[in-house]
Amino acid sequence: MKTRDRIKNAAIEMFNDKGATNVSTVQLSESLKISPGNLYYYFDNKEHLIRSIFTEDIIPNTDMLFFREDFGHSENGILNFFEDYLNKIYQYRFFYAEPYALLKNDPEMLEIYKPRCDKLINQLKTVFDNWIATGIIEEIDQMTKNFIADNIWTVGQTWPNFFRVVAGIEDPVRVNHEGVLHAYAIIAPYLTDAAHDRMLVLLEKKGILEEYDLSDLEK
Numbered sequence: 001m002k003t004r005d006r007i008k009n010a011a012i013e014m015f016n017d018k019g020a021t022n023v024s025t026v027q028l029s030e031s032l033k034i035s036p037g038n039l040y041y042y043f044d045n046k047e048h049l050i051r052s053i054f055t056e057d058i059i060p061n062t063d064m065l066f067f068r069e070d071f072g073h074s075e076n077g078i079l080n081f082f083e084d085y086l087n088k089i090y091q092y093r094f095f096y097a098e099p100y101a102l103l104k105n106d107p108e109m110l111e112i113y114k115p116r117c118d119k120l121i122n123q124l125k126t127v128f129d130n131w132i133a134t135g136i137i138e139e140i141d142q143m144t145k146n147f148i149a150d151n152i153w154t155v156g157q158t159w160p161n162f163f164r165v166v167a168g169i170e171d172p173v174r175v176n177h178e179g180v181l182h183a184y185a186i187i188a189p190y191l192t193d194a195a196h197d198r199m200l201v202l203l204e205k206k207g208i209l210e211e212y213d214l215s216d217l218e219k
Contacts, residue, residue, distance in 0.1 A: 006032060007032060007042055007049070008049070011049055012057070014031060015050075016094045020102060021098055024046070025039055053092070054113075057092065059112075059116065061092075062085060065085050065088070066081075066127075068081065072127040072131065072134075073130055073134055074134075075136060078187075079199070082179070083176060083206070085156060086179040086180060096157055096158065120153070124148075124149040124152060128140070128148065135195065136192065137190040152186055160175065163175045177208045180203075181203075184203070
């Protein structure tokens with residue numbers, strides 16, 4: 001593995017474990033058994049390192065999920081999206097634990113972050129139109145689409161902290177399942193009856209309902 005990739009991978013692991021703001025470049029270089037100068041050969045500072053992880057790893061590995069064909073055309077595709085997206089967020093959870101601090105410390109990354117949010121939230125609204133056309137959800141007005149898109153985005157961006165800090169859940173599988181159910185709960189009121197029934201069957205097959213009674217999720 002190239003040194004630059006080793007630095008990024010080690011940084012992700014340390015940031016996830018201790019928090020990005022609590023890890024210095026000196027600590028990172030010590031863990032890698034390289035000199036700080038070697039680290040600075042590849043990254044100007046910690047902000048540059050985090051921004052590189054954001055643009056080279058987080059964005060490519062998460063944004064593509066919003067444009068998958070199955071996401072917009074089947075109940076199974078919806079749940080696959082929720083599962084895969086939340087898994088990716090957990091993989092880079094350090095970023096979602098401290099987004100405001102990290103973005104404030106790096107105006108250059110903030111300039112990338114804002115249009116990215118707009119692009120993906122707008123893609124969610126396009127997906128909703130596909131859901132309506134395929135009979136997954138009922139017809140909804142534009143304001144409701146806006147609210148649902150914002151809520152799904154917010155759950156995705158904040159759920160690791162909520163479940164670890166507030167709910168006290170550490171197990172990655174359980175955290176993922178809880179996140180899927182919270183995302184599902186946002187769209188459940190708008191599902192058609194047939195889609196709702198199919199969704200419950202799929203949730204049960206995936207083992208996501210182990211902690212719940214099916215009646216808890218009735219429309």
